[in-house]
Amino acid sequence: MEESKLEPLLVDQAEAEGPSIEDGASPVTSSDYWREKYNRWTNERYILPRKYKLRTEADARKYSQWAVNLTITMSAVNTKMLNPNFAIMCTPGASSDSFPDTEPFGFNSATYFLPMCTLIGVALSSIFIGGLSDKLGRKILLLVLGWVSAAGSVIKYFTRNTFWGFCASNIVFGFFLGNLPVGMAYVGDVEKVKKRKDELLGILVGCFVLGNSGGGIIAVLMGELGLFAPLWVGSGLMVVANYFVHRYMIEPGSGELAEADTTEKLAVKEDEDVDVRPLTIDKKTLWNIIGGALLDNVGSTGLFPLCLSPLALETFYSTPSPPIMSIEAYQWLSVCVALLVIPSTQVTPWAFNNIGVAQTCVFGNSCTAVLTGLLLWIGSMPPTNTTFGIFVAVMYGGFPFTVLSQLTTGPMLDAIAPEDQIGFIQGLNNSSMNFGMALAPWAFGLLADAVGTTAAISTGIVFSIVAALANSPLCWHPSMGKPKPKPPQAQRKLPEEDDELFRQIVDGEVVDAEMAFRLNQHRFLEGKPSIVPRVKTYDEDKDHLEIITAGAHAGFEFRLDLFDRVLAGLDKDGHGDVENLVFDKSEIIDMMNTAQGQDEELAENSSEELGKWFGQYLHANGYSPHTTSVLMKQMFMASFPPLLRESELTEANIEEYLLKQRSLLLRYVDKTEDKDGHSLTKTLAANSWGIHGAGGWW
Numbered sequence: 001m002e003e004s005k006l007e008p009l010l011v012d013q014a015e016a017e018g019p020s021i022e023d024g025a026s027p028v029t030s031s032d033y034w035r036e037k038y039n040r041w042t043n044e045r046y047i048l049p050r051k052y053k054l055r056t057e058a059d060a061r062k063y064s065q066w067a068v069n070l071t072i073t074m075s076a077v078n079t080k081m082l083n084p085n086f087a088i089m090c091t092p093g094a095s096s097d098s099f100p101d102t103e104p105f106g107f108n109s110a111t112y113f114l115p116m117c118t119l120i121g122v123a124l125s126s127i128f129i130g131g132l133s134d135k136l137g138r139k140i141l142l143l144v145l146g147w148v149s150a151a152g153s154v155i156k157y158f159t160r161n162t163f164w165g166f167c168a169s170n171i172v173f174g175f176f177l178g179n180l181p182v183g184m185a186y187v188g189d190v191e192k193v194k195k196r197k198d199e200l201l202g203i204l205v206g207c208f209v210l211g212n213s214g215g216g217i218i219a220v221l222m223g224e225l226g227l228f229a230p231l232w233v234g235s236g237l238m239v240v241a242n243y244f245v246h247r248y249m250i251e252p253g254s255g256e257l258a259e260a261d262t263t264e265k266l267a268v269k270e271d272e273d274v275d276v277r278p279l280t281i282d283k284k285t286l287w288n289i290i291g292g293a294l295l296d297n298v299g300s301t302g303l304f305p306l307c308l309s310p311l312a313l314e315t316f317y318s319t320p321s322p323p324i325m326s327i328e329a330y331q332w333l334s335v336c337v338a339l340l341v342i343p344s345t346q347v348t349p350w351a352f353n354n355i356g357v358a359q360t361c362v363f364g365n366s367c368t369a370v371l372t373g374l375l376l377w378i379g380s381m382p383p384t385n386t387t388f389g390i391f392v393a394v395m396y397g398g399f400p401f402t403v404l405s406q407l408t409t410g411p412m413l414d415a416i417a418p419e420d421q422i423g424f425i426q427g428l429n430n431s432s433m434n435f436g437m438a439l440a441p442w443a444f445g446l447l448a449d450a451v452g453t454t455a456a457i458s459t460g461i462v463f464s465i466v467a468a469l470a471n472s473p474l475c476w477h478p479s480m481g482k483p484k485p486k487p488p489q490a491q492r493k494l495p496e497e498d499d500e501l502f503r504q505i506v507d508g509e510v511v512d513a514e515m516a517f518r519l520n521q522h523r524f525l526e527g528k529p530s531i532v533p534r535v536k537t538y539d540e541d542k543d544h545l546e547i548i549t550a551g552a553h554a555g556f557e558f559r560l561d562l563f564d565r566v567l568a569g570l571d572k573d574g575h576g577d578v579e580n581l582v583f584d585k586s587e588i589i590d591m592m593n594t595a596q597g598q599d600e601e602l603a604e605n606s607s608e609e610l611g612k613w614f615g616q617y618l619h620a621n622g623y624s625p626h627t628t629s630v631l632m633k634q635m636f637m638a639s640f641p642p643l644l645r646e647s648e649l650t651e652a653n654i655e656e657y658l659l660k661q662r663s664l665l666l667r668y669v670d671k672t673e674d675k676d677g678h679s680l681t682k683t684l685a686a687n688s689w690g691i692h693g694a695g696g697w698w
Contacts, residue, residue: 054190054250061190065200067241067248069207071142072183074241076211077218078149078234079118079177084216084331085227086114087309090163097227099163108310108445110163117167119438121174123431130181130427134420138186139251141179143242148176150238157231180208181430185423188414189252198357199349201410206345209403216335220328282416286425288474289416290432293409295467296365297436301444302460303372303402308334310453311379312391320383333392337399344403356482357408357415358474364405365468369461371398376457405467409433415479488602490532494523508533510547513555517562524595532602535609538616553669560665563658570655585651593648640664 053060088094090102090110102110133141152173159169183204191197219230308330316325325333351360371394378391409429417425448456474480486492493502501519504511520530541548570585618625618632625632643660646653 050250051252054252060250063248064250065187065190067244068138068142068183068186069204071146071238071241071245072180072204073207073211073214074234074237075145075149075177075179076208077215077237078153079122079174079215080115080212081215081230081234082219082228083115084219084334085223086111087313088327089114089227095227097160099166102163106449108449109442111309112305112441112445114167114170116438116442117170118174118177119434121171121176122178123434123438125175125178126181126427126431126434128427129178130185130423130425130430131421133182133185133423137251138182138189138423139245139249141182142245142249145176145179145182146238146242146245149173150235150242152176153231153235153238157228160228178430178434180204181423181426184410184414184426184430186252188417188422188426194415195349195353197414198352198411201414202345202348202407205407205410206341209341209406210339216331220331220335223328223331277419278416279418281418281421281425285416285474285477286413286428288470289409289412290429292361292365292467292471292474293406293429294432294436295463295470296361296368296405297433298440299365299372299460299462299464299467300368300402300406301437301440302457302463303368303375304337304399305334305441306444306448306453306457306460307372307375307379307395308337310448311376311457314453315379315383316388316391324383324385324388333395337396340396340399341403344400344407347400348404348407351404352408352411353483356475356480357411358471358477358480359482361405361408361412361471362468362475364402364408365464365471367398367401368405369464369468371395371402372457372461372464374398376454376461380454405471412474412480488532488599490529490599490602491534494528496522502531505531505533508536510551512551513558517558520595524591527594529599530595532599532606535606535613537609538613538620541613542620556665556669560662560669563662563665567655567658567662570658585654589649589651589654592654596648 050060054064082089087107089098090105090107092098092101102113105113129141129145152169156166156169156173159165184201187197187200187204191200215230215234218233219227222229222233312325312333313330317323317327317330348360351363355363374394375391378387378394381387410426413425413429414422444456444460447459475482491506493499493506497519501511501515505516505519516531523530566588570588614636615625623632641660641664643664644653644657649657
């Protein structure tokens with residue numbers, strides 16, 4: 001048996017110092033040492049670090065992301081869980097759980113002050129919670145926030161007896177509900193492909209908005225158990241979410257997705273862009289995005305909740321007798337409207353790819369202004385069952401379009417975030433968003449109490465218009481505007497290819513035939529099509545025809561040599577090929593079919609452009625193709641006889657195809673003799689072995 005090639009390399013330190021023999025024991029060789037060490041190593045129990053699974057296993061990434069989405073959703077549930085009950089809480093005597101008084105606030109301002117307290121806590125924590133997760137890790141922060149939130153819901157229940165005591169507990173424990181920037185930063189950590197990352201960010205924000213409505217649904221369903229009873233459910237949901245984070249979420253670590261990954265769900269496809277993060281923050285763009293998001297959140301307050309409370313309450317509940325809308329109907333309207341974020345998350349990937357992220361944001365801002373104006377107009381009509389139905393239909397039909405602007409902020413900020421500041425930037429945005437969501441409803445409530453509902457909602461419309469104008473400059477940002485169409489794969493540069501040579505080939509310039517083949521050779525060996533050059537117009541070429549002609553003879557010679565090498569290899573068919581230098585028939589067929597490519601649209605466009613070139617050439621060089629078109633066709637077919645009738649090469653037609661190519665090339669070689677007056681056929685006759693003697697065909 002042949003001796004192992006590894007053993008001479010396995011020299012341990014003891015052998016390097018010389019073998020030692022104690023008490024007559026047998027010498028210990030390096031082979032014995034390594035065998036014993038190998039046996040110990042293979043028998044030792046090991047645990048693969050989970051961060052490697054995150055980078056290589058699709059299921060591990062999926063479950064980890066689901067755990068993050070779940071805890072974000074449950075935090076949102078706890079943030080907005082009691083919102084449908086706030087109007088009843090702030091109406092003394094409306095329920096046994098209502099506050100005795102809300103001094104010094106009136107109904108509207110008190111109703112919006114309660115959620116403001118929670119959101120102020122969220123906004124304050126978001127200032128630094130994202131940056132803290134950049135340093136300490138995403139998972140540990142989510143768990144700490146989650147467990148404190150679970151306890152906080154219970155503590156808030158026991159502060160329900162007074163308005164100000166409940167407000168204080170909302171501020172304190174709202175501080176621990178600000179985990180959205182951590183989740184958004186996690187998406188930026190684990191997903192490097194821009195398209196998929198934008199989709200995941202949209203889903204995450206969708207979970208956040210969905211959680212906002214989910215909490216309200218719980219409050220409505222538990223109405224008979226008391227206004228504050230849902231807090232116990234919220235605590236339990238956070239415990240469940242914490243378990244899944246602990247069990248399934250994987251801290252990403254410092255590594256990126258493995259480049260050699262073969263899992264289909266993780267592999268980067270040809271038409272996908274891998275984000276290259278900036279080294280520093282573009283502060284001008286950062287504040288443009290945050291400012292626009294703040295204006296959008298203020299403007300959105302005019303739509304929701306003002307168009308429901310006080311507009312819908314006043315128009316369809318307080319004014320008519322009997323009321324057209326019940327309190328239960330109002331509660332369901334307020335909580336179910338957020339469910340409409342689901343279709344928005346399905347639309348955003350299409351909108352991002354076809355319109356652009358910033359354009360989608362401006363569109364959402366504009367839709368908010370238009371929808372708010374429509375609802376204000378409908379709400380000013382005399383209250384009837386018909387107007388109430390129209391009001392609900394318009395609100396529910398238009399709301400998904402208004403959410404689009406809120407789903408764009410995360411992807412836009414991620415595009416300008418350096419690798420080590422993703423959480424910090426998302427935290428700034430979340431803080432700004434929550435300050436707007438906290439202060440705007442309360443301020444608009446005060447405005448509605450002071451000057452009326454119409455003036456307050458009209459102010460919201462103005463803010464939405466200003467938000468659209470403020471976000472408009474982002475449409476021209478290279479990372480946020482409409483994506484540029486990608487060139488076909490056959491016209492897309494590969495990382496290892498020479499920049500200048502690729503540019504010359506794809507631009508349709510005359511390039512040495514062998515150099516062009518060398519570049520394409522790597523492509524079809526890797527299963528990729530050859531480069532398809534742009535067909536220059538005749539006007540571009542007409543002053544440089546001598547350059548094209550000058551390279552013709554060398555190009556014909558080179559291609560003829562290639563075909564001859566292939567034919568020689570096919571004739572051997574593996575016989576006498578001791579060094580395995582010849583490609584067999586199936587390999588040749590696969591490579592040649594791959595080189596031709598499968599992009600029918602690109603092939604058709606190139607053929608049309610080439611046809612125009614031929615027509616213009618004939619017209620400019622005295623052939624009068626417009627009067628002799630049939631003759632031109634006959635001459636053309638005589639010069640270019642059919643080579644292949646089938647759509648691709650097969651074992652049955654490969655040899656005939658190559659022979660026809662060879663025969664045609666010989667004719668052109670003879671017609672383009674080199675400067676010495678020697679044609680390739682004469683060269684072949686003089687030294688055929690010099691051409692065919694090499695074993696491989698390149």
